[in-house]
Amino acid sequence: MNRASVKKVVVIGGGTGNFVILKGLKRYPLDLTAIVSMADDGGSTGILRDELGVLPPGDVRQCLVALSNSSRLMRSLMNYRFENGGLGGHSFGNLLLSALEKVTGSFEKAVEEAGKILYINGKVIPVTTHQVRLKMVLNNRKILEGEKEIYLSQEIDQGYKTIYLEPFPKVNPRVIEEIQNADLIVIGPGGLHTSLIPNLLVEGVCEALINTDAKKVYVVNLMNRRGQTTGFKTSHYIKELVRFIGRDIFDHILINVQKPAEELIEFYAEEGELVENDLDDERLIFADLLGRVNQETRHDLLKRNLIRHDSKKLAQELMNIVDHI
């Protein structure tokens, strides 16, 4: 374990879950690292992968923006999406990462350079630098190809035989080093099959998670996703993660207790329902982790973002854990 005065926190995920955690934690004096899934193939990211042969920039971009200390303008620029023509749908940050990958010849170098441009506080590390595709074989033998197809599937909760990355990728060696040297590792919140598990499918990641002396915390999602994790309770999430890791490694499980407004739950109902807790052990930490939604942003947001974690509250609870390491 790293005994230096500045604690090392490693966040594992992808997508908006990572964003919320990193945005909160960057305000604290930490040695902060985001390990990012490379399975994304939807939207702008999917088009860039297909047309340019680059590695998926979308999740990395979100982490960079979360960790950025540059101006609000630069952060808006990174998330700006072109609206029309051949550029339509691409976020500028994705184009930056893809162009940097082409110019430098390396995705990792691209992430590093983009980090400099954005004055990030921390590190962003792709879990692998190989081109991989996420695949899932359902119990009905149907094969889902790609994260996007898995994300959109409505029948995963009917059970699946296996989920894997193709080809089976070697881990980025920096990832193992970061896990080894961490004081705290945060897994979640985020899409179980699309953001969390894809990290665990990379060679060596689970062994490193088992062998590190770091404390591990799992942040439980607020909402289930219909057709994917329908009816999941805390124990189901843990069980799924343990199925891949090979051992229950979690020292802490962070659970929100603040109920969202009834009208939001109703509004969200077609997307999914609240995650209920069914565990009762010493690892559970209950706290108000709920993000506020004001009337103004309500109209701008996708339904799935209406009920979300509050980055400040989440960071505060994680810092309580860090302070006791």
Next chain:
Amino acid sequence: MNRASVKKVVVIGGGTGNFVILKGLKRYPLDLTAIVSMADDGGSTGILRDELGVLPPGDVRQCLVALSNSSRLMRSLMNYRFENGGLGGHSFGNLLLSALEKVTGSFEKAVEEAGKILYINGKVIPVTTHQVRLKMVLNNRKILEGEKEIYLSQEIDQGYKTIYLEPFPKVNPRVIEEIQNADLIVIGPGGLHTSLIPNLLVEGVCEALINTDAKKVYVVNLMNRRGQTTGFKTSHYIKELVRFIGRDIFDHILINVQKPAEELIEFYAEEGELVENDLDDERLIFADLLGRVNQETRHDLLKRNLIRHDSKKLAQELMNIVDHI
């Protein structure tokens, strides 16, 4: 005239001519400003204008890169062109300027922010911030619409009735201020009808050029462009500029005397021929201004770039003028 110890040099043009001048001058302790034509509508720039409704970024991008003190990597990034798919042909720098224009709501603000990202030494100012289209009526009454069409025309040397911007644009007030306060104004090298004259067609620019106390130097092109300036000698270039400005304002005329290699001239022959000098007055400055072309870059370059000015030699001659102001 500005009597401060740091001299103010204003470069007027567009395209690669500006690039060569600025790249050379940025090494000197000067107050440097590039005034850039807003008539470009070809290639990536044309697509962005049509699809996104932005102002033309291409010439501005070249000036920003020329003035940049950032890493070689950042400069390569700005000029990187995507090769495939919906992004194919777009240079990254153009996308940066267009996204910044969308996010800030102002092209000038976009140029300013891009200048910060690139650590530019100097200022880049669009001659107007109105959307304009360059138009030309030929002697045969044919109307050429847009800079690209004019640039590609092979019959301009048969004479034209008029060239104008539509709608007739108001000048960017900062341009008038820069011209008023300049110690030296450099016009050219560059496409006569496509890069230089479009600046003179903006309301108030010619009056400002006539009224300023600044010295004015014209840098004569090395090569004529077939179908556009075929057979032009120094006097023809000056006459064309004076036709728009309304007076012969030039204090100095800078002319290259170093002949390019015969094989390059032959290779270039279908594009155009060397500009000959037919003037003989005290304003002429003769110097070796020719850029070297090595075997390696020869294959990468367009023919029209094979015979070009050397930015260092050009800057040195211009500094000789500045030092005597």
